[in-house]
Amino acid sequence: MSEQADTGQVHKLVVIGSGPAGWTAAIYAARAALEPVCYVGVPKQNPSIVLPGGQLMLTTEVENYPGFPEGVKGPDMMADFEKQALRFGTKKVGEDIESCDFSKRPFELKTSGGDVVRAHSVIIATGATANWLGQDNEMRLAMSGGGVSACAVCDGALPMFRDKPLAVVGGGDTAMEEATYLTKFASKVYVIHRRDELRASKTMQERFLSQPNAEMVWNSTVVDVHGDEKIEAVELENTQNGERSKLPVTGLFIAIGHTPATKFLEGSGIKVHDNGYVALDTRSSKTNIEGVFAAGDVADHEYRQAVTAAGMGCQAALDAERWLGANRLH
Amino acid sequence: MSEQADTGQVHKLVVIGSGPAGWTAAIYAARAALEPVCYVGVPKQNPSIVLPGGQLMLTTEVENYPGFPEGVKGPDMMADFEKQALRFGTKKVGEDIESCDFSKRPFELKTSGGDVVRAHSVIIATGATANWLGQDNEMRLAMSGGGVSACAVCDGALPMFRDKPLAVVGGGDTAMEEATYLTKFASKVYVIHRRDELRASKTMQERFLSQPNAEMVWNSTVVDVHGDEKIEAVELENTQNGERSKLPVTGLFIAIGHTPATKFLEGSGIKVHDNGYVALDTRSSKTNIEGVFAAGDVADHEYRQAVTAAGMGCQAALDAERWLGANRLH
Numbered sequence: 001m002s003e004q005a006d007t008g009q010v011h012k013l014v015v016i017g018s019g020p021a022g023w024t025a026a027i028y029a030a031r032a033a034l035e036p037v038c039y040v041g042v043p044k045q046n047p048s049i050v051l052p053g054g055q056l057m058l059t060t061e062v063e064n065y066p067g068f069p070e071g072v073k074g075p076d077m078m079a080d081f082e083k084q085a086l087r088f089g090t091k092k093v094g095e096d097i098e099s100c101d102f103s104k105r106p107f108e109l110k111t112s113g114g115d116v117v118r119a120h121s122v123i124i125a126t127g128a129t130a131n132w133l134g135q136d137n138e139m140r141l142a143m144s145g146g147g148v149s150a151c152a153v154c155d156g157a158l159p160m161f162r163d164k165p166l167a168v169v170g171g172g173d174t175a176m177e178e179a180t181y182l183t184k185f186a187s188k189v190y191v192i193h194r195r196d197e198l199r200a201s202k203t204m205q206e207r208f209l210s211q212p213n214a215e216m217v218w219n220s221t222v223v224d225v226h227g228d229e230k231i232e233a234v235e236l237e238n239t240q241n242g243e244r245s246k247l248p249v250t251g252l253f254i255a256i257g258h259t260p261a262t263k264f265l266e267g268s269g270i271k272v273h274d275n276g277y278v279a280l281d282t283r284s285s286k287t288n289i290e291g292v293f294a295a296g297d298v299a300d301h302e303y304r305q306a307v308t309a310a311g312m313g314c315q316a317a318l319d320a321e322r323w324l325g326a327n328r329l330h
Numbered sequence: 331m332s333e334q335a336d337t338g339q340v341h342k343l344v345v346i347g348s349g350p351a352g353w354t355a356a357i358y359a360a361r362a363a364l365e366p367v368c369y370v371g372v373p374k375q376n377p378s379i380v381l382p383g384g385q386l387m388l389t390t391e392v393e394n395y396p397g398f399p400e401g402v403k404g405p406d407m408m409a410d411f412e413k414q415a416l417r418f419g420t421k422k423v424g425e426d427i428e429s430c431d432f433s434k435r436p437f438e439l440k441t442s443g444g445d446v447v448r449a450h451s452v453i454i455a456t457g458a459t460a461n462w463l464g465q466d467n468e469m470r471l472a473m474s475g476g477g478v479s480a481c482a483v484c485d486g487a488l489p490m491f492r493d494k495p496l497a498v499v500g501g502g503d504t505a506m507e508e509a510t511y512l513t514k515f516a517s518k519v520y521v522i523h524r525r526d527e528l529r530a531s532k533t534m535q536e537r538f539l540s541q542p543n544a545e546m547v548w549n550s551t552v553v554d555v556h557g558d559e560k561i562e563a564v565e566l567e568n569t570q571n572g573e574r575s576k577l578p579v580t581g582l583f584i585a586i587g588h589t590p591a592t593k594f595l596e597g598s599g600i601k602v603h604d605n606g607y608v609a610l611d612t613r614s615s616k617t618n619i620e621g622v623f624a625a626g627d628v629a630d631h632e633y634r635q636a637v638t639a640a641g642m643g644c645q646a647a648l649d650a651e652r653w654l655g656a657n658r659l660h
Contacts, residue, residue: 020396023396024396024637027394027396028394028635031393031394031487032483032487032511032514033514063361063418064357064358064361064644065397066350066353066354066357066410066411066414066640066643067395067397067398067402067407067410067411067414068397068410068414069410069413069414069417072397077397080396080397080398080399081396081397083399084396084397084398084399087399088393088487153362153648157361157418177652177655180655181362184362184363203656207655207656207658280613282612282613283610283612283613283632284632302613302614302645302648303644303645303648305358305641305644305648307354307637307640307641307643307644308641308644308645309641310396310637310640310641311635311637311638311639311640311641311642312641313396313637314394314633314635314637314638314641315632315633315638318483318632318633318635322507325507325510325537326533326537328537
């Protein structure tokens with residue numbers, strides 16, 4: 001057992017995660033004198049890119065977070081969120097939470113450093129990570145803003161993609177939606193799919209294919225990404241005959257789904273949906289367990305934007321404060 | 331009929347309102363090439379203060395909108411939201427929408443200028459206004475940041491209120507919640523109530539009264555607010571005997587409810603809750619009428635924060651875009 005557990009200290013609120021939802025929850029909770037402790041996590045790569053600060057650490061220019069008319073760099077923005085949370089007294093810990101015991105009150109959380117941390121309430125804001133193909137060049141260009149992205153809605157309208165040929169990898173509704181969105185800006189949008197038919201609904205397919213600059217690339221997988229500072233082409237392999245070819249593109253959008261970061265909740269009793277996302281009460285941040293709240297992408301597969309995550313973080317902090325107050329724990 | 335209606339132009343999306351929700355919806359919609367038209371409204375006063383830009387125009391320092399670690403002035407922040415929406419091509423109109431006909435497709439909206447505007451989809455983001463006592467000095471000090479506020483959660487943690495005597499006017503659960511919140515910062519918190527018992531639940535009352543610096547001022551109404559640049563005292567009148575007295579305070583928080591701005595929706599068929607707020611589908615921005623969405627305080631009496639409103643605005647724009655796309659209107 002750690003010193004922390006030995007001293008018997010019980011935190012009013014632990015926030016798990018350090019993206020827009022986690023830091024916003026911390027800002028509100030700290031201002032409400034809940035003295036939140038924020039577990040920001042440890043950087044990880046493969047199969048996904050997991051960073052303290054969340055998915056925005058992988059973006060370059062953020063143009064749609066309201067309040068920044070000239071845009072803001074994703075990592076700068078997250079540094080500002082963090083600064084704001086720390087300013088009001090949030091305590092930051094650079095560890096992961098590895099498992100949770102919500103059957104005890106106060107709750108017990110096990111950290112990656114081997115400590116057991118106790119808390120009256122918890123906000124889960126661990127986010128979701130985009131699924132990537134997993135190639136070195138893809139990851140490198142995604143992390144350096146080199147034209148590889150997992151979010152067309154976030155990045156598609158950036159000047160670097162205007163009137164340029166772009167490729168989308170995927171075959172579901174989201175891939176079709178992202179590809180259709182990109183047709184407004186791009187000279188050409190290729191959708192690269194490993195099979196000869198799509199998983200996406202007929203309506204979504206038709207909507208994409210009705211665009212004059214839309215084109216399907218069937219039976220193909222991306223086996224490499226070319227380009228030094230910026231992506232220049234993708235290398236395709238035909239899944240039928242193994243033939244390889246190069247497709248010149250200025251942007252590559254990976255749309256093969258997201259994975260919510262909920263592994264540490266296994267066995268905790270927290271209810272998740274079939275798709276793995278944390279289930280919430282109607283229009284609040286409450287999970288099925290009293291005193292446990294969730295915010296951001298870990299509980300939202302629909303919108304997944306910085307500002308929606310931040311809004312949910314705020315809700316979670318206010319919900320936690322009310323719950324702590326009603327239970328005389330604050 | 332107006333020229334606009336005569337030309338037969340149909341907008342893809344009209345946004346009604348210009349607070350955090352309205353501008354965020356416009357930012358997202360404009361980036362998605364929906365060419366949104368934003369009706370920002372006309373300034374009004376009495377019985378409530380209604381301003382283009384919303385309730386934040388009445389705040390001074392905003393410390394809890396994430397992304398601004400040093401804080402930001404409410405009006406500056408809203409100017410930035412607007413600038414960002416206009417940058418991506420939002421069209422701004424300085425009129426109110428006075429009534430809506432959602433029984434026709436495209437929808438028809440009547441403006442305060444007498445025009446009839448047609449739109450395939452609409453986002454309602456007209457907000458809610460705090461109820462005020464309605465006294466001149468109260469309104470003046472509220473609008474100039476002189477220590478009169480209608481939101482303790484927004485403003486209570488500001489340095490100007492630390493270790494100072496504060497008063498809350500009201501008697502409901504929200505008043506108790508705001509008063510309890512303020513006890514963490516203030517030297518003293520008076521709750522001024524016109525009767526000799528509260529409407530608030532027993533738990534909320536007890537929670538407030540258990541604080542050492544809490545005090546009830548029964549049977550009293552605030553008949554005047556004293557102070558030049560900053561509030562110095564409230565003048566009370568005893569509702570039993572009519573006696574007047576001065577209570578020195580450094581902050582006055584009005585907590586007598588909010589009124590959602592939904593008068594223009596009367597007869598439109600849009601479903602509202604018993605408390606007047608627009609009813610939304612579970613966890614989306616959809617109203618009961620297809621193609622009509624709502625965001626921000628007009629549909630949220632729970633959280634009412636800039637960042638939650640902004641998050642909802644983003645949701646509404648994404649929902650509108652998906653709906654327009656699925657119906658081939660975009």
